Amino acid sequence: MKTIIEPFRIKVTEPLKIISKEERRAALQKAHNNVFLLNSEDCAIDLLTDSGTGAMSKRQWAAMMLGDESYAGSPSFHKFEKTIRNITGMKHIFPTHQGRAAEGILAATRTKPGNIVPNNSHFDTTRANFEFVGTKALDLICEEGLDNAKEAPFKGNMDIEKLEATIKKHGRENIPFAMITVTNNTSGGQPVSMKNIRETKLILQKYDIPFVMDVCRFAENAYFIQQREVGYDGKSLLEISQEMFSYADAATMSLKKDGLVNIGGFLVCNDDEWAEDFKNMLIMREGFPTYGGLAGRDLEAAAVGLMEALDPAYQEYRHATVEYLANAMDERDIPYVRPVGGHAVFIDAKAFLPHIPALHYPGIALVNTLYIEGGIRAV
Numbered sequence: 001m002k003t004i005i006e007p008f009r010i011k012v013t014e015p016l017k018i019i020s021k022e023e024r025r026a027a028l029q030k031a032h033n034n035v036f037l038l039n040s041e042d043c044a045i046d047l048l049t050d051s052g053t054g055a056m057s058k059r060q061w062a063a064m065m066l067g068d069e070s071y072a073g074s075p076s077f078h079k080f081e082k083t084i085r086n087i088t089g090m091k092h093i094f095p096t097h098q099g100r101a102a103e104g105i106l107a108a109t110r111t112k113p114g115n116i117v118p119n120n121s122h123f124d125t126t127r128a129n130f131e132f133v134g135t136k137a138l139d140l141i142c143e144e145g146l147d148n149a150k151e152a153p154f155k156g157n158m159d160i161e162k163l164e165a166t167i168k169k170h171g172r173e174n175i176p177f178a179m180i181t182v183t184n185n186t187s188g189g190q191p192v193s194m195k196n197i198r199e200t201k202l203i204l205q206k207y208d209i210p211f212v213m214d215v216c217r218f219a220e221n222a223y224f225i226q227q228r229e230v231g232y233d234g235k236s237l238l239e240i241s242q243e244m245f246s247y248a249d250a251a252t253m254s255l256k257k258d259g260l261v262n263i264g265g266f267l268v269c270n271d272d273e274w275a276e277d278f279k280n281m282l283i284m285r286e287g288f289p290t291y292g293g294l295a296g297r298d299l300e301a302a303a304v305g306l307m308e309a310l311d312p313a314y315q316e317y318r319h320a321t322v323e324y325l326a327n328a329m330d331e332r333d334i335p336y337v338r339p340v341g342g343h344a345v346f347i348d349a350k351a352f353l354p355h356i357p358a359l360h361y362p363g364i365a366l367v368n369t370l371y372i373e374g375g376i377r378a379v
Ligand SMILES: *Cc1c(COP(=O)(O)O)cnc(C)c1O
Pocket: 051, 098, 099, 100, 101, 123, 125, 126, 181, 182, 183, 185, 214, 216, 217, 253, 254, 255, 256, 257, 264, 265
């Protein structure tokens, strides 16, 4: 078996306190059995999310010092823009303070009450942003994506037939755009194939419907395509990402994911009219278009992080950590969503704890037990 070690050395440490089981029990009680309300200092191993929680590289920290904090036209923005244009090929690039801010601008400017936006699966913030403005967020995940135990290479795919049926049923005029989320976070971090992205594009093109991608884990998805899809094993992660983006008309991103930074997001598009709407809303909600709610140093760190996420050694290591955990679960017969996704192992709590009825919340029971027994904060 090939051994994969971390492709980095650790330069800074953060002290970690391990409290006793009794203290954890008391902390959880004080948090009303809701791990979101715990103090992070009371969580020895915090697996709540990887969103914005990672350590930055020395190149990112070095870039932070180059941050130019001018209100308008900062060179830090130009680096940010150039990097994102290289990866996405998009004409218009807007920074935002998080992914959900990009989604909020998209929902407010490009949808009307009563509209429908299909997606493979909407992330919870995406769904909330659409529902808030009266737009219906529709999930059209493929058949195998609905079966937790089934092994399939691309369980995050869009159901192409359901997509076309939805367009025919509701009418093109009620669908301002359709989306695909890579990787499909809501369905367990499952990847989407290039073939599925291409087929989605063809259907949307046929009905003249724009295609927006939620690309929070674009590098991770590119890695899955490289590993699993015929014709892509010789291509770099950057080339695969560029092809993915070539099918999209616009995209939203949380830089807290594959931007490898602690805060940030972006909204990109090709259409000039969309860009004008985005820009006006951005100025009201986020900031001037060359900083969009971020500091110059944040833009610098993200420009470096986006390229580092495309480093094959990093992706290989990342996937190895998830597989390591999955193998340990296999040895103990713990049921989880198969195969493991890109950024987490999703335990099937209902199957793992069959003696706990659904309305007694097996998921919460598992999360709370993990915390009390192991000091692990899961979600
Ligand atoms: C994290 C995430 C978002 C929201 O991004 P934030 O930066 O947390 O606002 C949207 N979509 C997907 C798929 C995500 O993983």
